[in-house]
Amino acid sequence: MRIVADSSVMFSVEEGARRGMAVLPLTVSIDGATWLEYEDISSEEFLALVRAGALPQSASPPPALTLAAYDTDEEVVHLAMADGLSGAYEMACGLRDQARHPERVHVLNTRTLCVPHRALACYAVKLAAQGLGAAEVVGRLEAMMGTARSCLIPEDFDYLRRGGRLTPLAAKFAHLVKAFPVMEQTDDGRRLGKLAIARSFKKAIAAVAADFEGRGVGEGYYAGVSHADNPCQAAEALAYLEERFPGCRFGLFELGPAFITQGGPSCIAIQAVDLAACPDLDLS
Numbered sequence: 001m002r003i004v005a006d007s008s009v010m011f012s013v014e015e016g017a018r019r020g021m022a023v024l025p026l027t028v029s030i031d032g033a034t035w036l037e038y039e040d041i042s043s044e045e046f047l048a049l050v051r052a053g054a055l056p057q058s059a060s061p062p063p064a065l066t067l068a069a070y071d072t073d074e075e076v077v078h079l080a081m082a083d084g085l086s087g088a089y090e091m092a093c094g095l096r097d098q099a100r101h102p103e104r105v106h107v108l109n110t111r112t113l114c115v116p117h118r119a120l121a122c123y124a125v126k127l128a129a130q131g132l133g134a135a136e137v138v139g140r141l142e143a144m145m146g147t148a149r150s151c152l153i154p155e156d157f158d159y160l161r162r163g164g165r166l167t168p169l170a171a172k173f174a175h176l177v178k179a180f181p182v183m184e185q186t187d188d189g190r191r192l193g194k195l196a197i198a199r200s201f202k203k204a205i206a207a208v209a210a211d212f213e214g215r216g217v218g219e220g221y222y223a224g225v226s227h228a229d230n231p232c233q234a235a236e237a238l239a240y241l242e243e244r245f246p247g248c249r250f251g252l253f254e255l256g257p258a259f260i261t262q263g264g265p266s267c268i269a270i271q272a273v274d275l276a277a278c279p280d281l282d283l284s
Contacts, residue, residue, distance in 0.1 A: 001128040001137070004069045004078040005121040006061060006088050008113040010226075010256055012038035020125040022069045024061035026081070026088065026258040030054045036062075037257040046257040047229050050265050058261040060091040070099035075134040076106065079121050079141070083109045084190025085262060106134050108141060111189030114259055115224030115251065115283070116148035116273040123278050140277065147274035149215055150185040151195060151208045153237075155230070155266035180204040184211065205237045208270045209244045219247035220276035222283060226253040230266040237268055249275070251283055 003021040005011075016023030025036035030049050035041035050056055060066075070076055076099070080089035089109045096105045110117055120141050127137045182204050184195040195211060198204035217223070223241055227234035238252055255269065263269060275281055 001134060002069065002072055002074045002076045003121065003124045003128055004066075004076055005117070005124075006079070006081040006086070007037055007256065008081040008086070008258055009079075009118040009121045010114060010253055011118070011121075016121075019122060020129070021121055024065050024069060024088075026061055026086065026256075027059045028056055028257040028261055029059065030056045034059075035257070041257060043228070043254060043256055043260065046260060047265050050260065056257075056261045058086065058258040060086065060088040063091070063095055066092060066095050067098060070095065070105050073101065073104075075104045077124055077128070077134055077137055077141075078105065078107045079110050079117065079124060080107055081113050081117065081258075082111050082185070082189040084188070085113065085185075086258075104134070106138055108138055109189075110141075110145055112145065112148045112150060112185070112271075112273075113262075114150070114226055114255070114269055115222070115253065115271040116145075116150065118283055119222060119273045119275060119281065120144060122281055122283060123275075126278060126281065144273060144275075144277065147221075148271065149212060149217065149273070150269065150271045151211065152183040152185075152192060152263050153180060153201070153204050153208075153268040153270070154183065154264050156264045182207045201233060201236070202240070205240045205270070208237075209241060212245070212272055217248070217272045218245060220274055220279065221245070221248045221272050222251065222275045222281075223248045223270070223272045224251045224253055224283070226255045226259070226269040226271070228255045228260045228263065228265050228267050230268060233266075234268055237270060241270070248272070 083089035182196040196207035
């Protein structure tokens, strides 16, 4: 079985290969120039352009790369980035019909990205190594998908509005925000909605923690804090969550260009996913 994942798992092509998966780089573009994330441009280089005033766009992996991943006699399980936040899932579904064996290609809308997406991809590799069939692998992944939770603390709320990644209600708050907005990924994974407006960064983290507690995050979960060149606040968030959720495992990550396109420079993403089914899964 071949496990395929979009690069929102925060692995480069080489890193994914070492993990036993084929990573399809998402593309990012600014003013007509287009790059494969993690391959052609680093997060640091991309952030420099964004902070200079550019409004970037992200797009699906190039069709040729996707079709190359599908060019096999093996079964393929493709874990696509959340539909709605990206067109990668819809694109993959269309390309599946051009595969060597379309009936053996299973495209999954993970409804997530970044840390939970990485967990799903690593879990899929582990399940495939156990000799499970594609249908059972997908079933177990779907169970894990239902536990994922994602929140975002942007530095520039208006960046999200201009990028069109908010629900209509959340977009109305853009010009009113003078504090720390906390966004949540909607349950269908397609948009970002307003979770809370906090008067300090610590209170913003507390709002995320309260949301996690209300959704059952605790023993057996993995919580990841990811950032776009904002290590100090990311470390502060991680320390708070480690104290609040002693039964969880934790990780600190740097966001790639495609997610920076979603959340903007200096944003902090806080996510959780239940790893009780695979407590030894390595996400580092």
